[in-house]
Amino acid sequence: MSEQIISYPNQSALQVDERREDRRNLLLMAPALVMMTVVILVPIGWLFFMSFWGENGFTLEHYQRMSHPGYRLTFIRTFQISVLVTIMSVLLGYPVAYLMTKSSPRVASIIMMCVLLPFWTSILVRTYAWLILLQRRGIINGWLMDAELIDRPLRLVHNMTGTVIGMTHILLPFMILPLYSSMKAIDGDLLKAARNAGATPSQAFRQVFLPLSVPGLAAGIVVVFVLCLGFYITPEILGGGRIVMWSKQIQNAVTLHATWGPASALGVVLLVVTLGTLWIMTRIFRINRFLGGL
Amino acid sequence: MAQFPGPVPPESRLKGLWLKVLVTVLCVLLVAPSLVVMPMSFSGSKFLQFPPEAWSTQWYDAYFASIEWREATWISLRAAILTVLVATPIGTMAAYGLHVSNSKLATFIGLLLIMPLMVPIILIAVGVFFLYARMGLNNTLAGLVLAHSVLAIPFVLITVTAGLKSYDMNQELVARSLGANRLKAFFNVTLPQIRLSVFSGALFAFITSLDEVVVAIFIARGDSSTLPRRMFSFLRDQVDPTSAAISTLLIVISIILLIVNLTLQSSEKQEH
Numbered sequence: 001m002s003e004q005i006i007s008y009p010n011q012s013a014l015q016v017d018e019r020r021e022d023r024r025n026l027l028l029m030a031p032a033l034v035m036m037t038v039v040i041l042v043p044i045g046w047l048f049f050m051s052f053w054g055e056n057g058f059t060l061e062h063y064q065r066m067s068h069p070g071y072r073l074t075f076i077r078t079f080q081i082s083v084l085v086t087i088m089s090v091l092l093g094y095p096v097a098y099l100m101t102k103s104s105p106r107v108a109s110i111i112m113m114c115v116l117l118p119f120w121t122s123i124l125v126r127t128y129a130w131l132i133l134l135q136r137r138g139i140i141n142g143w144l145m146d147a148e149l150i151d152r153p154l155r156l157v158h159n160m161t162g163t164v165i166g167m168t169h170i171l172l173p174f175m176i177l178p179l180y181s182s183m184k185a186i187d188g189d190l191l192k193a194a195r196n197a198g199a200t201p202s203q204a205f206r207q208v209f210l211p212l213s214v215p216g217l218a219a220g221i222v223v224v225f226v227l228c229l230g231f232y233i234t235p236e237i238l239g240g241g242r243i244v245m246w247s248k249q250i251q252n253a254v255t256l257h258a259t260w261g262p263a264s265a266l267g268v269v270l271l272v273v274t275l276g277t278l279w280i281m282t283r284i285f286r287i288n289r290f291l292g293g294l
Numbered sequence: 295m296a297q298f299p300g301p302v303p304p305e306s307r308l309k310g311l312w313l314k315v316l317v318t319v320l321c322v323l324l325v326a327p328s329l330v331v332m333p334m335s336f337s338g339s340k341f342l343q344f345p346p347e348a349w350s351t352q353w354y355d356a357y358f359a360s361i362e363w364r365e366a367t368w369i370s371l372r373a374a375i376l377t378v379l380v381a382t383p384i385g386t387m388a389a390y391g392l393h394v395s396n397s398k399l400a401t402f403i404g405l406l407l408i409m410p411l412m413v414p415i416i417l418i419a420v421g422v423f424f425l426y427a428r429m430g431l432n433n434t435l436a437g438l439v440l441a442h443s444v445l446a447i448p449f450v451l452i453t454v455t456a457g458l459k460s461y462d463m464n465q466e467l468v469a470r471s472l473g474a475n476r477l478k479a480f481f482n483v484t485l486p487q488i489r490l491s492v493f494s495g496a497l498f499a500f501i502t503s504l505d506e507v508v509v510a511i512f513i514a515r516g517d518s519s520t521l522p523r524r525m526f527s528f529l530r531d532q533v534d535p536t537s538a539a540i541s542t543l544l545i546v547i548s549i550i551l552l553i554v555n556l557t558l559q560s561s562e563k564q565e566h
Contacts, residue, residue: 022396022397024476025395025397026395026399026403028387028391029388029392031384031388032447032451036444036447039425039440039444040418040444041406041409042421043418043422043424046424092320095316099313110321113556114324114325117548118324118328120549120551120552121544121545122544124529125331125505128525128529128537128538129330130327132342133330139330142343169324172324230415232415232416237529247414250416250417250420251511254423267416271414271417274412275413278412
């Protein structure tokens with residue numbers, strides 16, 4: 001504030017007032033903060049502690065166990081699936097968001113409904129729907145057999161294929177929404193200018209539109225990738241026990257083996273990777289706005 | 295494309311057509327899986343064929359006749375309503391506090407309050423499970439509501455913050471300068487104008503609780519299972535159309551909430 005250079009006679013009184021105001025605002029946030037602390041921060045702090053705690057006090061053994069082949073397979077699986085699902089979401093989500101910005105408001109709002117309906121539908125319900133569609137005697141195999149394209153049902157579910165299909169469907173709205181909000185902000189005149197300057201439509205798209213849509217694209221990629229890392233329900237149902245992702249590994253450690261050490265170490269690494277990815281990507285692409293807008 | 299100067303070359307019109315076909319297919323793919331469940335829930339046989347060969351409401355009968363399903367539904371509904379009642383005022387208060395606060399601490403607090411969106415849900419579930427074991431809150435409604443409220447607060451915070459951004463705070467200042475105290479100014483001037491965002495936040499809180507599975511797997515076992523938690527265990531054992539019937543009910547709730555929310559948004563736009 002530039003006015004503060006001028007010294008008011010009652011400046012100190014104003015400052016006291018302002019401090020009182022700040023305290024009151026903090027008080028308004030207090031209930032939410034207390035709840036976050038009790039339910040999120042304290043347990044995570046405790047997980048952090050447990051991950052370094054062995055029978056004889058401080059230890060790194062839980063982290064050393066992360067190199068065990070069983071765990072390594074889980075990490076590789078999780079990253080494979082996350083990368084695959086993210087790529088699929090970009091390939092499928094970009095055209096949808098692009099056409100939404102190019103359509104009339106009416107068509108755009110119809111497409112938006114198609115994006116929002118799954119967004120509001122329970123993940124469990126959508127996963128179940130894919131189970132029905134993809135199973136051995138499911139709809140898709142039925143249609144393919146009727147059309148005589150295949151003579152034996154394809155194995156579409158209880159494996160990686162089913163997991164990736166289901167997760168892509170569930171996460172697609174998280175790609176489309178930030179993409180659309182960044183594409184909508186692109187000034188259409190820039191594309192006209194590029195065309196006037198002699199660019200072909202595809203040149204104008206590649207050299208003007210695409211670079212301008214990068215912040216939304218980056219936001220979508222980060223959100224989808226990070227959500228993939230911690231996914232639980234869909235791999236559990238569509239993976240049919242064969243696909244053990246990171247979250248499942250943590251649950252196994254807790255409920256099957258009742259071993260809190262490895263479980264908390266797995267948890268801490270997952271948290272660090274998740275928050276690290278978010279932090280680096282927001283720094284590089286300045287995408288706070290889009291993350292907040294979700 | 296028509297706004298570009300000059301005639302549109304035919305090959306780009308063809309490309310536009312391809313794009314439209316692709317997007318139509320994708321839209322169908324986005325919506326169809328949820329819709330396919332609905333006819334299957336009226337199937338006359340135990341096998342999930344599409345379209346079903348015979349029709350019946352036996353799976354709805356099975357759902358309504360089962361004490362376990364009814365009990366789980368009742369727990370879910372109570373948890374969702376209580377979550378709305380807890381998360382909406384607390385989230386709204388926090389959003390207001392963040393909005394009017396100038397301190398640097400506020401940004402940090404804001405980040406802290408949307409933590410549940412960033413922390414993997416399994417960690418929240420495991421952490422809460424351990425915490426509740428110490429506090430004796432596992433398998434209680436109070437514990438479930440507390441956990442669900444924490445998950446719902448970020449959504450309330452984000453929607454109400456968006457509402458406050460399009461509201462002119464000077465109106466509240468005017469009310470206060472005319473003699474209303476802060477609380478009165480908020481309830482009589484500010485709240486009526488951001489009520490649609492608050493309501494939309496409440497809807498988010500409701501659906502967050504109603505659809506939540508992972509935390510419930512850990513802290514709502516046995517007799518205190520929620521509907522989605524019971525459905526999750528049920529699904530792993532058998533693919534029986536009872537799940538289709540329950541899914542249909544959940545989808546109908548989602549559709550209603552989505553339509554209400556869209557209506558809220560469009561009437562908010564008209565107000566401004």
